[in-house]
Amino acid sequence: MAQLLKATLMVMTMVVISTPALSTDYIVGDGSGWKLNFNYTAWAEGKDFHVGDRLIFRYTEGSHNVFRLTTADDFRQCAVPSNVTSLSSGNDVIVLASPGRKWYICGFADHCTRGMKLAITVTTADLAPSPSPASPGVSAASGFSGSMQGAWVLAATSLAAYKMIWA
Known part of the structure; x- marks a missing residue:
């Protein structure tokens, strides 16, 4: 025994x-994927992105790409970085490795100015609510x-x- x-x-x-x-996989744009004429701001609204979650950009290979930008100004201006290689597989996976503001765009022609851009805020994992005084335990x-x-x-x-x- x-x-x-x-x-x-x-x-x-x-x-x-x-x-x-636990982490969450987010298919950017859900069933629509990464494409023109889609509101990615509305798609991201209400979602909680955390360190360890994954963004999955799905699109037809050769028709789009994904660039991660490092500044809000570059994002607003749709400035494609010259010193970074784009993701272009059509099924690009980005692990959200650190907290903070993150910006992604399509670098093809005028795709970014036509809405193919995503800005999100990544936070650390949720902390559980503090236990009530009547139930001692591990604190948040x-x-x-x-x-x-x-x-x-x-x-x-x-x-x-x-x-x-x-x-």
């Missing part, structure tokens, strides 16, 4: 520790998302139980 409990606790701990943080100030807080609490509990069995 003790061996089964030990094995179960070890497996639970490994699963919890190896579970990646720890920096873990709600799902990760539970995972770490489970991992710590499993590890403590494992150590008690082996002691």
Whole structure:
């Protein structure tokens, strides 16, 4: 019985520790994809983009591309950077690796001025709300998302139980 409990606790701990943080894949433009005459400002409205999420730009290869810009001025002016290679596979995936404002445009002819531009704000992972005073637990100030807080609490509990069995 003790061996089964030990094995179960070890497996639970490994699963919890190896579970990646949840991220979201966003297909830019949803079913419409990356194309002319689409309102990407409206598409992005109400979406919460977080570090680790992925933007997927889908379009017919050869008809568009994707440039990541570094300034709001370049975005407003639809300035295609000369020192950066565009993404152009037709199924471009960008991992949002850092928080902050991000800007993307199509560099073909007048496509950016015709609406093929996307500006988003990326934040760090959501913090879970602080527990009420009646239910002590891990606080949101720890920096873990709600799902990760539970995972770490489970991992710590499993590890403590494992150590008690082996002691």
